[in-house]
Amino acid sequence: xxxxxxxxxxxxxxxxxxxxxxxxQADVDxxxxxxxxxxxxxxxxxxxxxxxxxxxxxxxxxxSEHAAMSGCIGASASGGRVSTATSSQGFALxxxxxxxxxxxxxxxxxxxVNRALASPLNVRGDHADMYLGRDSGWIQLGxxxxxxxxxxxxxxxKVAEDHAVRLPVMVHQDGFITSHTxxxxxxxxxxxxxxxxxxxxxxxxxxxxxxxxTYGAQTEEDWHFEHKAKQHKxxxxxxxxxxxxxxxxxxxxxxEYKRVESYNMEDADVAIVALGTTVETARVAAEELRAETGVxxxxxxxxxxxxxxxxxxxxxLKNTKCIAVxxxxxxxxxxxAFYNEVSAAMYTSQNRPLVTNFIYGLGGRDFSIEExxxxxxxxxxxxxxxxxxTDIQQFSGLRGPKLGFFQTDRS
Amino acid sequence: xxxxxxxxxxxxxxxxxxxxxGDVVAxxxxxxxxxxxxxxxxxxxxxxxxxxxSDEQIFNHAKFMNPDYVxxxxxxxxxxxxxxxNEKEETKYIITTHLSKExxxxxxxxxxxxxxxxxxxxxxxxxxxxxxxxxxNAPMLGAFVKISGMFELDYFLENMGKALSKFPQKIIxxxxxxxxxxxxEVK
Numbered sequence: 302x303x304x305x306x307x308x309x310x311x312x313x314x315x316x317x318x319x320x321x322x323x324x325x326q327a328d329v330d331x332x333x334x335x336x337x338x339x340x341x342x343x344x345x346x347x348x349x350x351x352x353x354x355x356x357x358x359x360x361x362x363x364x365s366e367h368a369a370m371s372g373c374i375g376a377s378a379s380g381g382r383v384s385t386a387t388s389s390q391g392f393a394l395x396x397x398x399x400x401x402x403x404x405x406x407x408x409x410x411x412x413x414v415n416r417a418l419a420s421p422l423n424v425r426g427d428h429a430d431m432y433l434g435r436d437s438g439w440i441q442l443g444x445x446x447x448x449x450x451x452x453x454x455x456x457x458x459k460v461a462e463d464h465a466v467r468l469p470v471m472v473h474q475d476g477f478i479t480s481h482t483x484x485x486x487x488x489x490x491x492x493x494x495x496x497x498x499x500x501x502x503x504x505x506x507x508x509x510x511x512x513x514x515t516y517g518a519q520t521e522e523d524w525h526f527e528h529k530a531k532q533h534k535x536x537x538x539x540x541x542x543x544x545x546x547x548x549x550x551x552x553x554x555x556x557e558y559k560r561v562e563s564y565n566m567e568d569a570d571v572a573i574v575a576l577g578t579t580v581e582t583a584r585v586a587a588e589e590l591r592a593e594t595g596v597x598x599x600x601x602x603x604x605x606x607x608x609x610x611x612x613x614x615x616x617x618l619k620n621t622k623c624i625a626v627x628x629x630x631x632x633x634x635x636x637x638a639f640y641n642e643v644s645a646a647m648y649t650s651q652n653r654p655l656v657t658n659f660i661y662g663l664g665g666r667d668f669s670i671e672e673x674x675x676x677x678x679x680x681x682x683x684x685x686x687x688x689x690x691t692d693i694q695q696f697s698g699l700r701g702p703k704l705g706f707f708q709t710d711r712s
Numbered sequence: 713x714x715x716x717x718x719x720x721x722x723x724x725x726x727x728x729x730x731x732x733x734g735d736v737v738a739x740x741x742x743x744x745x746x747x748x749x750x751x752x753x754x755x756x757x758x759x760x761x762x763x764x765x766s767d768e769q770i771f772n773h774a775k776f777m778n779p780d781y782v783x784x785x786x787x788x789x790x791x792x793x794x795x796x797x798n799e800k801e802e803t804k805y806i807i808t809t810h811l812s813k814e815x816x817x818x819x820x821x822x823x824x825x826x827x828x829x830x831x832x833x834x835x836x837x838x839x840x841x842x843x844x845x846x847x848x849n850a851p852m853l854g855a856f857v858k859i860s861g862m863f864e865l866d867y868f869l870e871n872m873g874k875a876l877s878k879f880p881q882k883i884i885x886x887x888x889x890x891x892x893x894x895x896x897e898v899k
Binding site: 311312313446475477478479481482483484485578579581582584585667668669670671 | 730731734735738739743744745746747748769770771772773774775776
């Protein structure tokens with residue numbers, strides 16, 4: 302029997318500590334981990350909860366992130382509730398095994414503390430690792446602060462383990478900006494969290510010897526395509542389950558989550574579309590700019606990056622004149638991936654807004670309220686002119702000469 | 713919104729100080745943020761830690777701020793770091809030093825003409841006397857409580873004691889003494 306952990310109604314936690322508390326409260330059976338900055342404290346804290354008797358779980362230290370996710374697969378296939386955490390290079394080393402986990406339909410929860418990918422080596426936050434996982438068949442939820450890193454981790458188990466879903470889920474938080482920033486967090490009681498997450502009911506668990514099963518079978522051109530199509534349908538079909546889990550969470554806590562969040566969008570002419578902590582900084586900028594200049598600025602935020610909320614993005618931006626889509630990952634010779642996805646959604650809508658792309662915040666470069674206001678003001682100028690008056694892709698917050706690519710073809 | 717920037721060296725406790733301040737502020741019902749710029753910093757490297765304090769939820773995640781308070785807990789950094797960067801006209805400075813305020817300002821041209829908003833306290837000596845080690849974060853909190861007027865000293869001590877409750881009684885007592893002495897000595 303686990304020792305009672307003293308919790309206050311109001312705590313001051315950073316994102317890592319918040320996520321580790323969610324793992325404790327969700328009664329995670331097995332964490333297999335190879336720690337890496339900035340996500341280290343999540344698995345370190347889980348290990349200390351096990352060591353100090355606060356949880357009846359098992360902490361398995363392995364020699365690499367590849368082994369960590371492999372161990373998670375074994376534990377999950379055996380029927381346990383399983384989680385781990387990683388970042389950046391660790392995530393990259395895990396990449397091969399991520400596809401195995403989703404292909405085997407294992408409900409593992411991976412806490413990803415987003416960090417830049419080398420080279421150059423950098424421990425700070427950007428979304429390069431999150432983007433690397435975007436085709437891996439995992440559901441990807443994004444937290445904008447420490448409270449949400451905690452809330453979404455609890456929700457993630459419920460989504461992943463739902464028998465209509467049975468897919469692994471990543472919960473993303475921004476390295477350092479969320480993971481190492483202490484803020485007020487309002488946790489559930491242990492009993493409340495436990496009742497919300499519920500007990501895992503395994504499907505086809507390997508420890509059920511009365512009914513032997515195979516995981517990770519080989520299929521060639523005869524069945525591989527059908528399996529992948531079914532997997533894709535499963536992640537598409539997870540949308541109503543995610544909505545239902547969020548609705549149940551709101552009932553319990555009053556905190557409301559949607560797959561796409563909209564702020565000040567009712568009458569917005571210009572919008573910033575963003576992921577992570579940038580969403581909240583842009584919210585402050587939009588409100589200040591409305592008061593200062595009357596520019597009708599709003600923010601559209603993607604809470605659920607996979608499955609991509611195509612319909613909700615079109616709905617949120619249906620009246621917007623000009624949109625800046627922000628990518629916190631080096632696009633490597635293309636428009637930002639997030640820009641492409643939002644643009645594709647808007648291309649099939651009745652509203653065909655002007656859409657620009659900002660690459661920003663790589664390696665933890667700061668994103669300020671002033672810079673968000675500058676971007677809004679520029680979008681208003683495009684809207685007034687009726688066309689994009691700058692390069693379509695620009696770099697925000699870059700030192701040195703301005704860098705931008707592609708212009709509107711007005712011939 | 714009150715914004716605070718700490719100038720420190722890794723190992724002097726600015727990050728713990730910022731988080732400890734956050735713990736106490738949260739007990740008053742306010743919202744807080746405490747974060748630092750360190751990453752791969754080694755003990756002794758200059759670092760900056762930050763607090764935001766507000767009556768409402770804090771959405772600004774930028775590192776950039778125009779601080780209301782600049783807290784310097786390493787005596788040499790007052791001379792070598794740009795402690796006045798992004799200051800406002802009303803920014804208050806609390807600097808740990810064994811020098812008099814006049815001597816300190818003479819040595820730091822950036823503080824000239826700001827005598828009425830520069831405060832000094834010898835956090836290093838106070839922590840050596842009370843805690844037994846040079847951990848100048850706790851005394852700085854005492855000085856901040858006095859200069860900001862944000863809390864009564866007794867309220868702050870009571871809640872800081874709770875935040876430190878996992879430490880041995882001797883360490884808690886040392887910190888309480890350090891906070892109290894700095895509260896009384898800052899000028």
